[in-house]
Amino acid sequence: MPFNIPGALVPFHLLINPRLIMPQMIQDIRQLDFPELRRAGYRGAVFDKDNCLTRPHRDTLVPDLEDAWDECRRIFGPQNVLVVSNSAGSQLDAGEIQAESVSHHLSAPVLRHPSFKPSYSCISSIRAYFASLSQPVHDEELIVVGDRIFTDTVLANRMAHHEHVFRPAPAPSETIERDQMSSIDGLSKGLDAFTHSSATTPLSSARVRVGPIAILTTAVWERDSPVLRRLEMQLMKGVERWVVGEGQGPAQDWTDVRYGSFFRELAMPEVLRREKPGLVKRLRRRWQGD
Numbered sequence: 221m222p223f224n225i226p227g228a229l230v231p232f233h234l235l236i237n238p239r240l241i242m243p244q245m246i247q248d249i250r251q252l253d254f255p256e257l258r259r260a261g262y263r264g265a266v267f268d269k270d271n272c273l274t275r276p277h278r279d280t281l282v283p284d285l286e287d288a289w290d291e292c293r294r295i296f297g298p299q300n301v302l303v304v305s306n307s308a309g310s311q312l313d314a315g316e317i318q319a320e321s322v323s324h325h326l327s328a329p330v331l332r333h334p335s336f337k338p339s340y341s342c343i344s345s346i347r348a349y350f351a352s353l354s355q356p357v358h359d360e361e362l363i364v365v366g367d368r369i370f371t372d373t374v375l376a377n378r379m380a381h382h383e384h385v386f387r388p389a390p391a392p393s394e395t396i397e398r399d400q401m402s403s404i405d406g407l408s409k410g411l412d413a414f415t416h417s418s419a420t421t422p423l424s425s426a427r428v429r430v431g432p433i434a435i436l437t438t439a440v441w442e443r444d445s446p447v448l449r450r451l452e453m454q455l456m457k458g459v460e461r462w463v464v465g466e467g468q469g470p471a472q473d474w475t476d477v478r479y480g481s482f483f484r485e486l487a488m489p490e491v492l493r494r495e496k497p498g499l500v501k502r503l504r505r506r507w508q509g510d
């Protein structure tokens with residue numbers, strides 16, 4: 221596989237913006253509450269392919285994800301769910317044969333893009349696709365789901381920006397925050413309310429993230445780049461601990477409050493079910509005659 225230069229340059233961007241690798245984490249797409257996302261104003265989705273929807277280098281959906289995938293396409297609409305892969309549809313896909321195959325098996329459009337995720341060129345291709353729909357989908361109406369931090373999470377966070385808005389100092393009669401901040405629609409209303417508040421009301425500033433939700437799936441359907449995955453995860457945990465802080469400072473913006481209701485608990489963690497027992501456990505079972 222050719223060297224992913226946009227991905228390799230991510231560490232330099234992190235020196236400027238370490239939050240670039242901060243995702244919302246789920247196990248797999250079955251944890252996404254698509255009806256709740258739709259109610260909150262999200263209208264489209266970008267999905268990675270390998271180890272998110274399919275096993276690496278395969279074109280068919282992981283069978284366990286079929287119900288969730290069907291629900292996603294039904295809720296958002298087939299054209300609003302886009303597969304963006306660094307294999308199918310990329311420069312590696314000569315003749316776009318794999319893109320055609322994936323599109324057929326997943327019943328979803330596959331983006332053709334000239335450069336790898338998380339490049340800005342790839343972001344432009346994603347925006348062009350969603351802008352071309354009969355009802356265009358904006359960045360802040362998207363979720364971006366993938367299993368790799370340096371490609372999928374960074375791509376989503378590069379599509380987002382933060383805005384400083386001013387709001388009146390909290391008063392007992394104001395109840396906008398919790399309920400209205402739980403949706404994009406509510407966020408707009410909240411911003412309007414803040415913007416048009418009386419000039420005599422004391423103001424305080426707030427930081428609002430505007431852009432797609434970056435969602436990282438942690439279930440690995442087939443072993444793939446374990447060292448890089450571990451490095452990415454350690455770096456992410458380092459940023460969370462040393463830069464973002466645990467719910468302190470910049471991390472505590474309205475965004476974090478808004479996302480909680482979009483994720484479901486899984487009945488039984490698939491990772492634990494599929495986890496291969498370690499050497500010691502296998503030897504012990506053998507001695508015990510299991």
Ligand SMILES: [Mg+2]
Pocket residue numbers: 268269270271272366367368
């Ligand atoms: Mg992947």
